Each structure stands twice: as C-alpha cells, then as structure tokens.
Amino acid sequence: MRRAAIVGTGAIAAAHAESLRVMGERVELVAVVDVDADRASAFAAEWGVPRVHLTATALLEAEELDVVHVCTPPRHHVPVALDCLAANVNVLVEKPPALSLSEIDTLIAAERASTGRVATVFQHRFGPAAVRLRRLVSEGVFGRSFVAKCDTLWYRGDAYFDMPWRGTWESEGGGPTMGHGIHQFDLLLSVLGPWQEIRAVAVRQARDVQTEDVSMALVTFADGTVASVINSVLSPRETSQLRFDFERATVEVEHLYGYTDAHWTVTPAPGHDEIVTRWREEPSGIVSGHRCQLAAFLDALDSGETPPVTLADTRNTMEFIAALYASAFTGTVVKAGQIGPDSPFHATMEGIGAPWVNTR
Template identity: 85%
Template sequence: MRRAAIVGTGAIATSHAEALRAAGDRIELVAVVDVDAERAAAFAEKWNVPRVHPRLAALLDEEQLDVVHVCTPPRSHVPLALECLAANVNVLVEKPPALSLSEIDTLIAAERNSTGRVATVFQHRFGPAAIRLRRLLSEGVLGRSFVAKSDTLWYRGDAYFDVPWRGTWESEGGGPTMGHGIHQFDLLLSVLGPWQEIRAVAARQARDVQTEDVSMALVTFADGTVASVVNSLLSPRETSQLRFDFERATVEVEHLYGYTDADWTVTAAPGHDDVVARWHAERSETVSGHGGQLAAFLDALDSGEAPPVTLADTRTTMEFIAALYASAFTGTVVKAGQIGPDSPFYATMEGIGAPWANAR
C-alpha cells in the first residue's frame, strides 16, 4: 500500500482526505502537517491519521512516503514542493501551483534532479464527461472546433478577503484569474490544445484588494478556434460554464464546483444526431473531483509513468494566465511563447503593475 501525507489542514484538505479514503487499500494517509498544531490534531482525529508533524522537514525525515499533498496557501506551494523533490517524494499540489512562470520553471529544473514528480490538482480534467469529450474530439467524431467559451462567474464578498493572504499579488499571485477561473479554463485548454494569442482586460471593480476582481480574454487557438474567457468574483448568481461549438455538435456544461454527466448537454448539428447517440452511449454518475485525479495519479505511479497533470501541462496553463495579465496591463496582444525571463510578467503575474495600483 502506498503512503501519503497532507501538508496544510485547511478547508481544501478535506477534499484530499476524502479522495484518499475513497481510494481504499491503494493508499493510506499516514501523517499530516500544519503550522496550527490544534487544527492539525483535530484534522488527524477526524480522519484517523496516526501521526502529526510540526513541519514538512520533520515529516520527510521521519516518514517513508510516496506522495505529499500540498494544501497550504499559494505562496508556500513551490518551497514545499522543492523540499519534497529534494527528498525524492512525489507531490500533488493544489492550485495555483506557483505564483509565476519563473517558479514553475524552478520546479521543472528541480524535478529533473529528483525521482519525485510534481502534479497539479486540476480535478475537472478527470470527470468522465471531460475524458469522453477529449476522446470523441481526438477520434474525429465532433469534427473541427470553431468557437468556445469559459465562464467562471462566482461571488466573493468583502469578508472573504479578511484572510490576510487573499487578494494580494505577493501571497495569492492574482485574483479570480489565478485562483478561481483557473479550473474552468484549464479544462478548456485541455480540450482545445495550444493557444496562440490573447487579448484581455482586467479590472478592480468592487473589492478593496490589490488584484483584479474580474477579467475577460479573447483567445485564438493554434487550430483556429476562437474563445472567450471570463473570470469574476462579483456575480451573485454563481455558475461555472463551458461551451464548445464543434462542426457536428455543441457540447456544454454548467455546474459550480463539480459536475456529473447530468450537467452536460450535447446538441447535434443538422444531420449529425449520431454524435448525441455516441455521447449518451456512456453514462456516469461520478462527480468530477479530487478522487478522479487521485485515481489517475495512482495508476500512473503503478505503471511507472509521469502522474497527470505534469509540470509541462501546468506550464501551459500558467503561461496563459501570465499572458492574460500582460495583455490586460499593457493593452497589447500577447502571443504564446512571448513571456520569457526578460518579461516583467515572468517573475510575477503583476508584471509592470496593475493600472489601479496608484489609486489605492
């Protein structure tokens, strides 16, 4: 049986503990770490975890582990992942996995010198419907891709930002683009493949934060698909939506934090009713979530393959975010591959600074 530990026992750690328990005898949660000793102890008691450690160094020194689940606030993700890689331990890190492209490249370099691997939690990639969509597209069932959209329209009031690390570039790395919409447009990217260029805007409309509270982007993909991406924390009717208009069908999903097949609809183009039949030939009640990704992670470890989502996959999504901010803050079109070490948006998503920064 494989052995796992969770670092950071805040709210998202519960999703990881549930996924580990659902994996049955494939993996065991043997230890947790948290800077808040009381919270760690309470979490360990709730989930029957035998040991609590005060810090990651002690955990890595005293436990034989296959994977560490990093569930801490964003600023600490890369330092903790680097510690795990130095100990040759695999890492499953929550989003956002890093605060910049520079940090992602630091992880990539460290991974080359380790037998451990880093995977990012982008759990919506692993719902049965998303897997089916990518397969049908690759098999040519859906035809060419033309138009798409990704909307993450959520609501976070002022009280949400009372947590000190929220709403800052230094600790969170960005606003809803970085920390909320990332799941939806990562799924979009996993379906449509390489993006080519971005035209974007970002604004701080209502929340007293450093980062944006809304962003919008028009994206052109390498295959010619055009897409819109909206990320908001100001939307009282909360929803997460994706729409793909292919040659032979429109495929849509609307949910909030996780979907089942019931949340997806497929509308055939005239003369292509067979596409709908193909879609409904497979049915699942499974909710997209951490359990699906953990199962795929363990499958990869068992087969000796790199666990999904790899750092290369992650870099594509993080480069998309950096390009969105760069386009929004400079008023220019940003192309894939344009943001290198000489760009101010390489070391920080804030880049040259948000246009509202001097208004605070």
C-alpha cells in the same frame, strides 16, 4: 500500500483526505502537517491520521512517503514541493501550483534532478464526461472546432478577503484568474490544445484587494478556434460554464464546483443526430473531483508512468495566465511563447503593475 501525507489542513485538505479514504487499500494517509498544532491535531483526529508534524521538513525527516498533498496557502506551494523533490517524494499540489512562470520553471529544473514527480490538482480534467469529450474530439467525431466560451462567475464578498493572504500578489499570485477561473480554463485548454494569442482586460471593480476581481480574455487557438474567457468574484448567480461549438455539435457544461454527466448537454447540428448516441454510450454518475484525479495519479505510479497533470501541462496553463495579465496591463496582444525570463510577467503575474495600483 502507498503512503501519503497532507501538508496544510485548511478547507481544501478535507477533499484530499476524503479522496484518499475512498481509495481504500491503495493508499494510506499516515501524517498531516500544519503550523497550527491544534488545527492539525483536530484534523488528524477527524480523519484518523496517526501522526502530526508542524513543518514539512519534520515530516520528510520522519516519514517514508510516496506522495505529499500540498494544501497550504499558494505562496508556500513551491517551497514545500521543492523540499519534497529534494527528498525524492512525489507531489500533488493544489492550484495555483505556483505564483509565477519563474517558479514553475524552478520546479521543472528541480524535478529533473529528482526521482519524485509533481502533478497539479486540475480535477475537472478527470471527470468521465471531460475524458469522453477529449477522446471524441481526438477521434474527429465532432469535426472542426470553431467557437468556445469559458465563464467562471462566482461570488466572494468582502469577508472572504479578511484572510490576510487573499487578494494579494505576494501571497495568492492574482485574483480570480489565478485562484478561481483556473480550473475552467485549464479544462478548456485541455480540450482545445495549444493557444496562440490573447487579448485581455482585468479590472478591480468592487473588492478592496491588490489584485483584479474580474478579468476577460479573447483567445485564438492554434487550430483557429476563437474563445472568450471570463473570471469574476462579483457574480451573485454563481456558475461555471463551458461551451464548445464544433462543426457537428455544440457541447456544453454548467455546474459550480463539480459536474456529472447530468450537467452536460450535446446539441447536434442538422443531420448529425448520431453524435448524441455516441455521447451517451458511456454514461456515468461520478462527480468530477479530487477522487478522479487521485485515482489517475495512483494508476500512473503503479504503472511507472508520469502522473497527470505534468509540469509541462501546468506550465501551459500558467503561461496562459501570465499572458492574460500581460495583455490586460500593457494593452497589447500577447502571443504564446512571448513571456520569457526577460519579461516582468515571468517573475510575477503583476508584471509592470496593475493599472489601479496608484488609486488605492
């Protein structure tokens, strides 16, 4: 049985604890960490965890671990992951995995020197419908990809940002582009492959924060697909939507925080009704979520493979985010590979500074 620990016992930690419990005898949650001792103890009591530590350092000194689940506020993700890699422990880190491309590159370098591996929580990649979609795309069932859209239209009121680490570049790394839409467009990227260039805008419409509360992008992919991406925390009718228009069918999903097959529709082009039959060959009622990704993570460890989502995969998504901000803040088209160490958007997503910075 593998041994796991959770660092950070805030809201998302419960999803990790539940996923670990569902895995049964494959993995045991042996310890939790939080700087708030009372919160850590309450979490441990709720989930039947035998030991509590106040720091990741203390955890790694005291426990023999196979994997650490990093569920802290975003600015602590990389420091904790680096400590784990130094101890040769695998890491499953919540989104956003880092605050910048520079931090991702630091993790990549540290991983090369460690027997531990880092995987990012992008759980929507692992729902059965998304796995099926990628397979059918790779088999050519849908034909060429033409058009796509990716909308994360959520609502977060002023009270949501009362927590001091939210809505700041230093602590959260960005607004809904970094913290909310990232799941949907990561899934978009996993289906459509390499992106080529981005034209974007980002605005601060209503929330009293440092970061954007809305961003929009037009994206061209290497295969010629064009896509729109919208990220918002100002949308009272909340939805998470993806649409792919292929040569032989339109594939769509609309959900909020997790999907089943019931959230997906496939509309065939005239003369291609057989595609619907192919889609329905493997029905599933499983909800996309941490459980699906954790199972894939453990399967990889058991087989000696690198757990998904790798840092190389993660870097592609983080580069997309950096390019979106760079395009929005400079008013230029940004191409894949353009943001190197000499770019201000490599060290921080804020880059040269948001256009509204002097209007607060």
